[in-house]
Amino acid sequence: MPNVLITGANRGLGLEFVRSFAADGWRVHACARNIEKAKKVKALSGDVICHKLDVTNGLKVASLARELADEPLDLLINNAGVYGPRTGFGETDYEEWASVLQVNTMAPLRVVERFVGVLEKSAGKTIVNISSRMGSIASNSSGSSYIYRSSKAALNMVTRGLSVDLGPKGFTVISFHPGWVQTDMGGESADIPAEDSIAGMRKVIAGLTPEDNGKFFNYDGSEIDW
């Protein structure tokens, strides 16, 4: 069966990704920065291997990549993310902005740079960056949320760059909007439960072809303007 590595796997969308892939027999490398307390992911049945990983810790990312060097990785899901302070124009906290960029934008590229060797050995060669419609420049008609929006817009640029650099080596790299989802980040009044978001994204992932390299998808498979 194929292998997948998921960051931020202890709750929310990450946890549901783990549950879903493991239920279908995949080997799942589930990463969480506080794995000792990640009871829900540890309790899942199936071929789930838990790793402690704060995605902003470059040394730890590199050492995990070395640890998994002999195991081809078909799919990498850069899921870990933070919203940051929900502030409007005039209230921007610049230190918090830098922290959000570390998690949402810089860490996904770092993970790809460290894991590209193990991804290259696989049949799948697929990289999925969990972005957000909030990062679509074309869709921004409501302003505000500068920190989160800019971090995901920059992540989308990382996706496009990776698609150009890695596409010729057989990779497919995409960004996803997972929907507005009922998680700690999305809140209780969000549109859909995590199960629906993950089912939709998994269907899209399963149907990806080389022509999809460098695209920005909604969880239902429709494309989103950058």
Ligand SMILES: NC(=O)c1ccc[n+]([C@@H]2O[C@H](COP(=O)([O-])OP(=O)(O)OC[C@H]3O[C@@H](n4cnc5c(N)ncnc54)[C@H](OP(=O)(O)O)[C@@H]3O)[C@@H](O)[C@H]2O)c1
């Ligand atoms: N929910 C939505 O409506 C929605 C919409 C659009 C996009 N998204 C995106 O979907 C992804 C998952 O979001 P979610 O809704 O599942 O959010 P969530 O419930 O808040 O979960 C976020 C996950 O990211 C992890 N994380 C944060 N910083 C980390 C770090 N430095 N290292 C490792 N893990 C870290 C968290 O770990 P801890 O438990 O240790 O904090 C947690 O597992 C995010 O990228 C988010 O931006 C969500």
